[in-house]
Amino acid sequence: MMSTIAERIRELREKKGLSQSEVAKLLGMNRTTYVHYETGYSKPTKKLKDLCALFNVSADYILGNDNNTSNTQTENKPKDLIKLLEKEEYTLNGEIVTQEDRDKIKRVIEALYWDAKEKNKRKK
Secondary structure: OOOOHHHHHHHHHHHHOOOHHHHHHHHOOOHHHHHHHHHOOOOOOOOHHHHHHHHOOOHHHHHOOOOOOOOOOOOOOOOOHHHHHHHOOOEEOOEEOOHHHHHHHHHHHHHHHHHHHHHHHHHO
């Protein structure tokens, strides 16, 4: 059975354990507008990219063109974590990560990386 866009959006929200209000807040909109997406009253044309990022799925999945919930376009390619953090907005535990916090995360990742490299040198 083919799911509608509204059904897919609702299922993705429920899998993340978020309320409609929480998703609306993360997307920077009011709850009523978001509810219209889940009821099929309106299409998430302007917020499709944000929905994909929030739920970590492709637009094709939300639009019903693909049944694979994973975003396979980049799934099998190695990723540079620092560059990844520079590209888009991200959420952590349902909260949007600010630029200041992303900078802190980058510094922590870099420190952990160099620490691991140093430990590996000592083992040889």
